[in-house]
Amino acid sequence: xxxxxxxxxxxxxxxxxxxxxxxxxxxxxxxxxxxxxxxxxxxxxxxxxxxxxxxxxxxxxxxxxxxxxxxxxxxxxxxxxxxxxxxxxxxxxxxxxxxxxxxxxxxxxxxxxxxxxxxxxxxxxxxxxxxxxxxxxxxxxxxxxxxxxxxxxxxxxxxxxxxxxxxxxxxxxxxxxxxxxxxxxxxxxxxxxxxxxxxxxxxxxxxxxxxxxxxxxxxxxxxxxxxxxxxxxxxxxxxxxxxxxxxxxxxxxxxxxxxxxxxxxxxxxxxxxxxxxxxxxxxxx
Amino acid sequence: xxxxxxxxxxxxxxxxxxxxxxxxxxxxxxxxxxxxxxxxxxxxxxxxxxxxxxxxxxxxxxxxxxxxxxxxxxxxxxxxxxxxxxxxxxxxxxxxxxxxxxxxxxxxxxxxxxxxxxxxxxxxxxxxxxxxxxxxxxxxxxxxxxxxxxxxxxxxxxxxxxxxxxxxxxxxxxxxxxxxxxxxxxxxxxxxxxxxxxxxxxxxxxxxxxxxxxxxxxxxxxxxxxxxxxxxxxxxxxxxxxxxxxxxxxxxxxxxxxxxxxxxxxxxxxxxxxxxxxxxxxxxxxxxxxxxxxxxxxxxxxxxxxxxxxxxxxxxxxxxxxxxx
Numbered sequence: 001x002x003x004x005x006x007x008x009x010x011x012x013x014x015x016x017x018x019x020x021x022x023x024x025x026x027x028x029x030x031x032x033x034x035x036x037x038x039x040x041x042x043x044x045x046x047x048x049x050x051x052x053x054x055x056x057x058x059x060x061x062x063x064x065x066x067x068x069x070x071x072x073x074x075x076x077x078x079x080x081x082x083x084x085x086x087x088x089x090x091x092x093x094x095x096x097x098x099x100x101x102x103x104x105x106x107x108x109x110x111x112x113x114x115x116x117x118x119x120x121x122x123x124x125x126x127x128x129x130x131x132x133x134x135x136x137x138x139x140x141x142x143x144x145x146x147x148x149x150x151x152x153x154x155x156x157x158x159x160x161x162x163x164x165x166x167x168x169x170x171x172x173x174x175x176x177x178x179x180x181x182x183x184x185x186x187x188x189x190x191x192x193x194x195x196x197x198x199x200x201x202x203x204x205x206x207x208x209x210x211x212x213x214x215x216x217x218x219x220x221x222x223x224x225x226x227x228x229x230x231x232x233x234x235x236x237x238x239x240x241x242x243x244x245x246x247x248x249x250x251x252x253x254x255x256x257x258x259x260x261x262x263x264x265x266x267x268x269x270x271x272x273x274x275x276x277x278x279x280x281x282x283x284x285x
Numbered sequence: 286x287x288x289x290x291x292x293x294x295x296x297x298x299x300x301x302x303x304x305x306x307x308x309x310x311x312x313x314x315x316x317x318x319x320x321x322x323x324x325x326x327x328x329x330x331x332x333x334x335x336x337x338x339x340x341x342x343x344x345x346x347x348x349x350x351x352x353x354x355x356x357x358x359x360x361x362x363x364x365x366x367x368x369x370x371x372x373x374x375x376x377x378x379x380x381x382x383x384x385x386x387x388x389x390x391x392x393x394x395x396x397x398x399x400x401x402x403x404x405x406x407x408x409x410x411x412x413x414x415x416x417x418x419x420x421x422x423x424x425x426x427x428x429x430x431x432x433x434x435x436x437x438x439x440x441x442x443x444x445x446x447x448x449x450x451x452x453x454x455x456x457x458x459x460x461x462x463x464x465x466x467x468x469x470x471x472x473x474x475x476x477x478x479x480x481x482x483x484x485x486x487x488x489x490x491x492x493x494x495x496x497x498x499x500x501x502x503x504x505x506x507x508x509x510x511x512x513x514x515x516x517x518x519x520x521x522x523x524x525x526x527x528x529x530x531x532x533x534x535x536x537x538x539x540x541x542x543x544x545x546x547x548x549x550x551x552x553x554x555x556x557x558x559x560x561x562x563x564x565x566x567x568x569x570x571x572x573x574x575x576x577x578x579x580x581x582x583x584x585x586x587x588x589x590x591x592x593x594x595x596x597x598x599x600x601x602x603x604x605x606x607x608x609x610x
Contacts, residue, residue, distance in 0.1 A: 011459030015412035120387035280359040
């Protein structure tokens, strides 16, 4: 089928391994992500706090410099609270970034019926979801656990092996809490993107999920005089799990195991909603 | 070699010439039924199709697109099964999809992608390495006639251009079977001609086999050598168009002047069946008798033949008969 020949010809060359096809979706989706200057600026902005964190770690490990400025010696302590606050800030930024980037991932395929083009090839729905979710997964990793791990490494290098050994559990907490947050944000964004084809509305819905969810939870708690309303507050559930992971005072309300189960149920519902929509054709019964 | 086609109670056996028939049927339907809720969309389809270009005909809602989607594994059969190139549609879907190129009926594109990016991505999803995919994307777009517009976003294309882009993504990976669902939908006459010409070219290249689904008889007649007609989810008729065309060459309609009873008697003595109305005659030629024998008889009796046509069943005749049945 050479350009100059203008005839049809079959392809007889080598093929890429089947397991690697989801990476095609990842590459093309990511390429389109950074075509928007706003999203690029937002992404770059997400690295502001990690840079500040690096500065704070440097200052905390150079107390003589702080003393010269006249400050107390323990003005800065790099401990679990420092990383907890760091993850909270990055978590909020991850949410904002997801609200802008996530909704366009699936909706653009659904809007013009492109799904049959994907699924008429040796390519499954699971691979499609994996490809799309990995875009958000890698994007959000770059602003959550990766800088968190870098900060931890810098602190470990500056504070010495005894600090690193006694705080090594923090690294696990940083990675685990980031992965939970990334998973739920990715699945939520993709599910909304699949059900609401208009990306602006899908983004607004994602924001509404968090804020109205908190309001709804408070209303239920107040009216029914219970703590069960917190199950509708995703941010509260996450905070409960994060507090536990970072060994911060557990907030009253929902026990940690129940918060874990609730988060897993949220993930399962999002995945179910997503797979219900991601089909070549919908069957009208 | 024979092709057996059954639709519900109806069963037909059509004999085919063995010259073009491959050993494994292109599509084999084995009592295939598809049901959505309580509605039977396809009912007990049994057929073995071996043609190079197969037309899938039927009125709207006959189940043509459902059959295609079931062959591609998008819908699960309620009972029975089907095979494409010998691969089972339920257990070997991936193998089937690896050999197939599909052009859907409805809009299917990503509006923010340029045509070349879209076609390249689809080629890569079919397993072509990135560099080869880009090269073949350009070639496919040149081939379908979108060369000048290949860097434009597909969302800005006209309806006809979108159809061509869909065709390009269907052929970019060089499939063995090309499934075209209403490929001429929304095309103006010139664009339709171009599309039909391309389908014929691909068919004649012998590198790809074609399953064309359409409710436009003309499209199927122009491109296909086998036709499967569906009606209300059942097979209403199977037809080998080449065979029908050959069979119809024995049926003649003639208009003449200056004849008497002697002329028709002479024709009957040749072994022809004939029916006369005024100065027109319908003749069925037996084996061994050719039109030159009719001309010879006319010349001997000084009969002037004004018109002599081979009457042939058009696809429209076949289709209408199938619908009546």
